[in-house]
Amino acid sequence: MSPRLRHLTTLEHLPRISIERLLGRAEALRDACAHGTRKLDVLAGRTVLNLFFEPSTRTRTSFELAARRLGADVINFDLGFSSTSKGEELYDTLHTLEAMHLDAIIVRHKEAGTPDALVRHAMSGVSVVNAGDGNRAHPTQGLLDVLTIRQHRPDFENLTVVICGDIKHSRVARSDVHALGTLGVKEIRLCGPAALMPPADEFPQCRYHNDFDSAIEGADVAIMLRLQKERMTSADLPDEAAYFNRYGLDARRLARAATGCLVMHPGPLNRGIEIASEVADGAQSRILEQVGNGVFVRMAVLCEVLAR
Amino acid sequence: MSPRLRHLTTLEHLPRISIERLLGRAEALRDACAHGTRKLDVLAGRTVLNLFFEPSTRTRTSFELAARRLGADVINFDLGFSSTSKGEELYDTLHTLEAMHLDAIIVRHKEAGTPDALVRHAMSGVSVVNAGDGNRAHPTQGLLDVLTIRQHRPDFENLTVVICGDIKHSRVARSDVHALGTLGVKEIRLCGPAALMPPADEFPQCRYHNDFDSAIEGADVAIMLRLQKERMTSADLPDEAAYFNRYGLDARRLARAATGCLVMHPGPLNRGIEIASEVADGAQSRILEQVGNGVFVRMAVLCEVLAR
Amino acid sequence: MSPRLRHLTTLEHLPRISIERLLGRAEALRDACAHGTRKLDVLAGRTVLNLFFEPSTRTRTSFELAARRLGADVINFDLGFSSTSKGEELYDTLHTLEAMHLDAIIVRHKEAGTPDALVRHAMSGVSVVNAGDGNRAHPTQGLLDVLTIRQHRPDFENLTVVICGDIKHSRVARSDVHALGTLGVKEIRLCGPAALMPPADEFPQCRYHNDFDSAIEGADVAIMLRLQKERMTSADLPDEAAYFNRYGLDARRLARAATGCLVMHPGPLNRGIEIASEVADGAQSRILEQVGNGVFVRMAVLCEVLAR
Numbered sequence: 001m002s003p004r005l006r007h008l009t010t011l012e013h014l015p016r017i018s019i020e021r022l023l024g025r026a027e028a029l030r031d032a033c034a035h036g037t038r039k040l041d042v043l044a045g046r047t048v049l050n051l052f053f054e055p056s057t058r059t060r061t062s063f064e065l066a067a068r069r070l071g072a073d074v075i076n077f078d079l080g081f082s083s084t085s086k087g088e089e090l091y092d093t094l095h096t097l098e099a100m101h102l103d104a105i106i107v108r109h110k111e112a113g114t115p116d117a118l119v120r121h122a123m124s125g126v127s128v129v130n131a132g133d134g135n136r137a138h139p140t141q142g143l144l145d146v147l148t149i150r151q152h153r154p155d156f157e158n159l160t161v162v163i164c165g166d167i168k169h170s171r172v173a174r175s176d177v178h179a180l181g182t183l184g185v186k187e188i189r190l191c192g193p194a195a196l197m198p199p200a201d202e203f204p205q206c207r208y209h210n211d212f213d214s215a216i217e218g219a220d221v222a223i224m225l226r227l228q229k230e231r232m233t234s235a236d237l238p239d240e241a242a243y244f245n246r247y248g249l250d251a252r253r254l255a256r257a258a259t260g261c262l263v264m265h266p267g268p269l270n271r272g273i274e275i276a277s278e279v280a281d282g283a284q285s286r287i288l289e290q291v292g293n294g295v296f297v298r299m300a301v302l303c304e305v306l307a308r
Numbered sequence: 309m310s311p312r313l314r315h316l317t318t319l320e321h322l323p324r325i326s327i328e329r330l331l332g333r334a335e336a337l338r339d340a341c342a343h344g345t346r347k348l349d350v351l352a353g354r355t356v357l358n359l360f361f362e363p364s365t366r367t368r369t370s371f372e373l374a375a376r377r378l379g380a381d382v383i384n385f386d387l388g389f390s391s392t393s394k395g396e397e398l399y400d401t402l403h404t405l406e407a408m409h410l411d412a413i414i415v416r417h418k419e420a421g422t423p424d425a426l427v428r429h430a431m432s433g434v435s436v437v438n439a440g441d442g443n444r445a446h447p448t449q450g451l452l453d454v455l456t457i458r459q460h461r462p463d464f465e466n467l468t469v470v471i472c473g474d475i476k477h478s479r480v481a482r483s484d485v486h487a488l489g490t491l492g493v494k495e496i497r498l499c500g501p502a503a504l505m506p507p508a509d510e511f512p513q514c515r516y517h518n519d520f521d522s523a524i525e526g527a528d529v530a531i532m533l534r535l536q537k538e539r540m541t542s543a544d545l546p547d548e549a550a551y552f553n554r555y556g557l558d559a560r561r562l563a564r565a566a567t568g569c570l571v572m573h574p575g576p577l578n579r580g581i582e583i584a585s586e587v588a589d590g591a592q593s594r595i596l597e598q599v600g601n602g603v604f605v606r607m608a609v610l611c612e613v614l615a616r
Numbered sequence: 617m618s619p620r621l622r623h624l625t626t627l628e629h630l631p632r633i634s635i636e637r638l639l640g641r642a643e644a645l646r647d648a649c650a651h652g653t654r655k656l657d658v659l660a661g662r663t664v665l666n667l668f669f670e671p672s673t674r675t676r677t678s679f680e681l682a683a684r685r686l687g688a689d690v691i692n693f694d695l696g697f698s699s700t701s702k703g704e705e706l707y708d709t710l711h712t713l714e715a716m717h718l719d720a721i722i723v724r725h726k727e728a729g730t731p732d733a734l735v736r737h738a739m740s741g742v743s744v745v746n747a748g749d750g751n752r753a754h755p756t757q758g759l760l761d762v763l764t765i766r767q768h769r770p771d772f773e774n775l776t777v778v779i780c781g782d783i784k785h786s787r788v789a790r791s792d793v794h795a796l797g798t799l800g801v802k803e804i805r806l807c808g809p810a811a812l813m814p815p816a817d818e819f820p821q822c823r824y825h826n827d828f829d830s831a832i833e834g835a836d837v838a839i840m841l842r843l844q845k846e847r848m849t850s851a852d853l854p855d856e857a858a859y860f861n862r863y864g865l866d867a868r869r870l871a872r873a874a875t876g877c878l879v880m881h882p883g884p885l886n887r888g889i890e891i892a893s894e895v896a897d898g899a900q901s902r903i904l905e906q907v908g909n910g911v912f913v914r915m916a917v918l919c920e921v922l923a924r
Contacts, residue, residue: 033409038353039381045654047681057385058404065355065408068381073684077673088887096674096883099907100681101649267404271396291407341717346661366712369691373663373716376689575712579704599715 009115010137011178025300041071046103066298112136127305142175162189165225166196191215193235250276317423318445319486333608349379374606420444435613450483473533474504499523501543558584625731626753627794641916657687662719682914728752743921758791778805781841782812807831809851866892
């Protein structure tokens, strides 16, 4: 049995048994909810704080719902996003929050590595959960993605997964690769314009593609990433239509994938840029399941790090 | 018995029995509160989300208090009000929130019809409550207004009500007219500068006035609307003093109304523009009762739409 | 026995017995927390509203935690800080909130005297707690400071306390002087650049210093204030280094104080301006204890004003 996690900052190097325990717990919570359990009290008396240095209403709300459904209190520590809090200033904020006897801090920050820096500087019993740091990691997104896949295709050793879009700047892609790799999927393909691909040696276990038509060939899962529109030009793609033409997922391209290929996207969608509505709203789309699983995964993570 | 409402987007065409049931429930909650009941748990385990695309601290707070006093959890989904969320983007937000298993969405949006569009696109069991859409409807304001009137003057069939101000752009006026009409008041008079009056055929059941002195003559209830100051010039009223002179409610004008005429205003007040302090703070003012009733009406609405 | 407080706007003229009762209650809550009590329900069913006209994430969070740990609901009434709400507009907001049946309003406002104006205009049973008004008072900060001192040095009649920085504009300094004076400390020294010192007759019970080296000589407690950087020039101190050189607390200066001199700061720290990291993070620093005591003091105040 692997030791309980006290923090969750990345899925990289997380043992398979830890990931599977979190997924199993999320599934148990999903089942309880399906049978009518609306609210648990396992974290009654605990306080969880959302410390978001980047705005993200969706992720913040998902964590807030997760914490409340476990009976915890939630504080939104709103920094106005003008703060570029780093170094000593960041650690002073951490220590101030610790001194107020918080139990967990959910942190999002544009600098990669910030959650780990908080873990290193934490003095007391506070737990740190990463809600996204720079281009580096978004571990609860990675977990909810593999939970969603597992629900439909538990045979990971047979699966080919393609992740398409701005891989280079995507913390979602990184956490997905880490989780999928640990769980033993057969093949992971990364696809995007050359300018938006990661260094060639970053993911030796993955296949790199620049042509989406060939990348999606026979894939069992297609994870489409949200494109930051300002990055299209750096990719020599002059407009949205050009990007969609080369890297958007529409019904024609989806037909090249394996039958029943799962369509996933971390949201929010840029319809007509990285994904066509016919696919986003189609029978193979798992996008809303991902959202629902996000709450259960975050409940599972909070239970794990805050268990006594 | 009328069927339970699952959503509340407008009072137009709402059956009298439904309005009266909501008012009766609001009164029962007010009585319970007066006898010391601080908090109920009828909505324990339920989650209500405030989805405000226009800022409104007062209305948001009133809904938040209502939901919490019924034991529900409340999430404020703060969009920063820079979002002009419409169409697909809006529905994606809706579906994302549904996938998180929310029970009710309280929505305010500057586009008329947005709450109904959400109702049409809602896929699961979520309830939609309109907290104000464009110029169209503000149903809980309409309900709290008639609740306040009923408390003092339950004989609606004898009442003359005057609504004065920028009728054209007022969702409050529209919801008031719908509720007052359904409950059978004798006469509704709409009064304002010609440029701020609605089309002549919009309210065939009302009398239109441009002269407030004659409009208030013998009225039993005077509902003063908040003036958006930028609209004064379009009404050919060059300044606040000119507006107050012609359409402001002061003691002299109130004396033309029926004895004991109720003075109402949805707030926040522009003192000295649409209402004089001597009247706003006077013995006939019901303005703070309206605020108190607002919480009870919103509790009643949440009970109605979220009852199992 | 002194009567129960219904409001807390300032520590000036507050009887010693009232201050000591609040400190005693805060200590009892701290002990209960140390023995594992996470949450009480003494304020279940009560609603506390944060009405902040100046941003302060730390103080707002401390009050929010305090209220929730007593079982109260908390509403953040966010005014966007663009509002300069004064006079009638402020009182209309107050009366609106009273009409919603709130139990306590925690108010911060840049105008000195605003909380007392709210107390004078409050019509119902609502309690007002000052979270900082202009340069005038920050009573819960004063209480948490004396609580922190008392924990280490209960022999107030022997203590020399130096407060250093921008005394003139500091509500913290004023509340500290009031609390320390009432509790009978031997000597209070105020130290800062001449331009940042209060009028000579404002604190006749204190000694005024412009030279920090002599002011700290033999002190048992050093309270360092946060410098607003824009005030350095008005103090003829051209830059941060110049300020630190004359008024910053470093190890060399701390060595001039009495052995074991307590180092305090209301936060957030300007490291290298009013305090050196070696001292802020050193063995004599009580800065994080202050933060922790802040929550207990605010719990004690809420219990006091909201007790039935």
